[in-house]
Amino acid sequence: MSNQLPGIEISNVHLSFGDTEVLTGVNLDIKPGEFFAFLGPSGSGKSTLLRSIAGFGPRPSGSIRIGGRDVVDLPPWKRNVGMVFQSYALWPHMSVRENVGFGLKERKMNTAEIGPKVDAALELVGLTHLADRMPNQLSGGQQQRIALARTVVVEPEVLLLDEPLSNLDASLRVQMRRELLALQRKLGLTTIFVTHDQEEANTTADRMAVLDKGVIQQIGTPQDLYDTPVNLFVANFLGTANILEGAVEKQGEAARFVTKTGDALNLTGGGAGQGSIVLRPQNMRIVDQAGADTLRGKVLHREFLGSQIRYIVQTSGTEMIVDQFHHAGETWRETGSDVHLHVNTEDAVIVTA
Structure with missing residues (x-):
């Protein structure tokens, strides 16, 4: 694992929607190159915390540092993070190749450079043979791979995954979570994976944070949290x-x-x-x-x-x-x-x- 990879430091983060506080005093350090999971039920604040790291939504109070740089006041495009959404968000009128290269084109990269980078990203996810297809001609698993390729092609420092497997059927989720982990290990990216599924978190995460009502209940390895829960919520939520x-x-x-x-x-x-x-x-x-x-x-x-x-x-x-x-x-x-x-x-x- 490279020492040049950025870690993420979250310090005393609070966020409210009107009178409702959705994140309460969140403190968390994510190690460089770590595959980290936010685990919790619906409404626990896990996706809100992920979006705060990405720069989407209201500005939280507190500090969010990526690689030592406080990004809380920076717009998303200046944070050098890549995010894969639950819906995949592929452009329906663009081919697979055009979807993957879209971010590079927006960055005004030279056309001669875009082609090889897109080819490399498609090869990484094993879909080079589908480069000229349209999104509606792909299966759910293939669309998810394209969304990943589009994200990693811009070479982000941090990869954020917001329940990317929830739209897949059970057997495909098992296959894709293995592929996600293999891809993360190959790229060495610091990665945060949001899920409400304890099995997904247990089988992929180096460590995880269990959230409930905007508060981190416990942080540790899947084994630590399962074997030594600190309260009844964690005990009941994990297994x-x-x-x-x-x-x-x-x-x-x-x-x-x-x-x-x-x-x-x-x-x-x-x-x-x-x-x-x-x-x-x-x-x-x-x-x-x-x-x-x-x-x-x-x-x-x-x-x-x-x-x-x-x-x-x-x-x-x-x-x-x-x-x-x-x-x-x-x-x-x-x-x-x-x-x-x-x-x-x-x-x-x-x-x-």
Whole structure:
């Protein structure tokens, strides 16, 4: 990774639409050459933050620095960023070649230079053979590749992707997110990818920021955020989470989590007080007998998922999702049967909000 690539520093950014604050005190550093994701539900502020970096929309307060240069007062065309929109925004009356070369033409580049650059960009996305087609003759995936080629041909310092895969069907999204990551790695561009899809973020991002109501809830690698969420919003938004409410009780150096129904789980640490324990479906297994760190329960529902059996178990006042690997010939637990859940407490996370 080149040290000449620009990083992005966002400091104390606020933005309001009328009386509604949509970004609240955003602070974030994105490393040079990093593939970074903004993840959150609709209305969380992720696209607004991306557009603020690009220079679209109202001017936010605070500082946005790209490669050490504060760009918050610069128009989009002076920021040297490239943006791919959800709609692709291709010119319908222009051929593929003309669409890709449009930005270069607007920059008054010599015609003799435009041709080779457009050819190189089309080769990069594997669509040289479609150079003379019109956008309405392309599939959704091909249009997305052309939008990427049109963006990277102007050699931006930063690549901004605003939910670029949301218009594609499920199987094509999987293929295109792999191609996006491969292209980013090849170009080495500092890249920000906005998505509401946790799977897209998990499979592409070096790090991500989870946003809710204009506030960054947590920043880290996909694994960090999944394994150690800082609050219940992050825990529920990244993957399936079982939540038990209760309190941590200290007994000398030892600690245990006591649920509201009186079940107790031993912990390796944590301070005393009210809170919730987060358990992923794979952090538990169904056993026949009660023991240390087990919860009493009843099987409410069962689903065969191929490699796994997913059980819904009523226990400790809540329904728990439990995933167990499927093995040929094994006997499944029947709906209505009484069971015990053994909890791997080393993987449990205590949160207070």
